[in-house]
Amino acid sequence: MPAIAVIGAQWGDEGKGKIIDLLAEKVNMVARFSGGNNAGHTVVNPHGEFRMHLVPSGIFYRHVTCIIGNGVVVDPAVLLEEIDQLKERGMAVDKLFVSDRAHLIMPYHILLDGLEEESRGGSAIGTTRKGIGPCYMDKAGRLGIRTGDLLQREPFLERLRSVLDYKNRILTRVYEAQPLSLEEIYDKYCRYGEQLAPFLRETDLMVEQALERGETVLLEGAQGTLLDIDFGTYPYVTSTSAMVGGACSGLGLSPVRIDRIYGVFKAYCTRVGSGPMPTELFDDTAELIRERAHEYGTTTGRPRRCGWFDAVVGRFSARINGFSGSCITRLDVLDVLPSLKICTGYRLNGETLTSPPSNSSLLARCEPLYEELPGWQSDTSGLRRFEDLPPQARSYVKRLEELTACPINIISVGPRREQTIVVREII
Ligand code: IMP
Secondary structure, eight states: OOOEEEOOOSSSSSSSHHHHHHHGOOOOOEEEEEEEEOEEEEEETTTEEEEESSSGGGSSSTOOOEEOOOOSEOOHHHHHHHHHHHHHHHHHOOEEETTTOEEEEEEHHHHHHHHHHHHHHHGGOOOOOSHHHHHHHHHHTTTOOOOOGGSSSSHOOOOOHHHHHHHHHHHHHHHHEOOOOHHHHHHHHHHHHHGGGGEEEEEHHHHHHHHHTTOOEEEEEEEEEGTTTSSSSSSSSSSOOOOOOOOOOOOOOOGGEEEEEEEEESEEEESSSOOOTTOOOOSHHHHHHHTTTTTTOOOOOOOOOOOOOOOHHHHHHHHHOOOEEEEEGGGGGGGGOSSSEEEEEEEEEEEEESSOSSSHHHHHOOEEEEEEOOOOOOOOTOOOGGGGHHHHHHHHHHHHHHHHHEEEEHHHHHHHHHHHEEEOOOO
8 A cells, every 4th residue: 555645735834734633544654754843733633632743643543653754853852742741641652653863953953043043133034943953954964963873872972072062162152152061961862862762763664564564654744845945935944855755765765655645735825934925914814814713833822924825836836746636724714704815826027927936035026916706704614515615615625726736635624623525535
């Protein structure tokens, strides 16, 4: 059986957690491949409401093995706390495994994330300040420390000594901050190592074996395509590959194993942090959407920027990921609006663009070209069949399908599992 990927198609927070939670019932394994605790998934299911940052959303099913792959950066304090909270609420974690190749977020990463942001002044990225960027920088710079390293005490101490010596020079000389203590970090991370040891595995092998056994593996994306380090709105991006390609390098999975790729789109757009967002609204509609949908970051609590659905971005995401289909979430949020706009192109220097320019300063100058559709002004949250949606809602969804050139499989009309319209089965 296949590997099936679920990828954020906008700027993250598209509701991937709910979709994964929904699909996980029919799979054997859910594997996360990128990002870290910058991500935040809110999952509402019969066990209650859960806000998770690292543990894959498949954890709520007893039969599902959950993998945190090598491409994820792990803050051990956050992971261990999440595990404790799940256990306290009666969830089993004996099928949760973490790659021994996953890089660790260290205290200096978190410190440097904040200091670097402050030094950027007006051009700050608006990171989550969880140490994500500095950790991936160390991974690429060959200064990283991996989960598996914690189990080899002597080499770990030597490595930490040399890396920390360098980091302390940056902290004290560049940022005039206090140096960090080798002993404190070493002791703390050795304790983390002991607690994490039962979870550490060669997870690439586990994924491969599951596929060999004919099992279905769900590849859980984090963040969104427009935050991807290569194809996002650089430099206002996260530091890793949020696209489907990240699943191969972030899990040790061959691309030929990926059978289908589904994009998750919100029925409108949101973004947290800085960077261009052509359809952003600054009026009462933005406020209405924000309050109706509680558009505040799960990780940082920051209000999310809200705007109309951007089909230029949608088509771009569908193209570069090769989406087989899509899931449209939070359609119910739009229930009260008298009319809706969809951005179908951009106007820049007298030209019409149908694909986003690669340069962020150009994208920031793009003027969205809108198509206006009538709203439906009725409650869709209780509907379960596409045919039962008001005709205006069906037209809106059909238009998104046409403009993104991507067949819609699932429409979500509320946070709960059952608040879902399945147009075409995914699994
Ligand atoms: P970082 O990933 O913390 O370095 O933040 C880089 C950018 O990505 C910032 O604009 C963040 O707000 C954004 N970002 C990171 N993770 C998420 C997420 O899970 N959802 C939405 N935005 C995110």
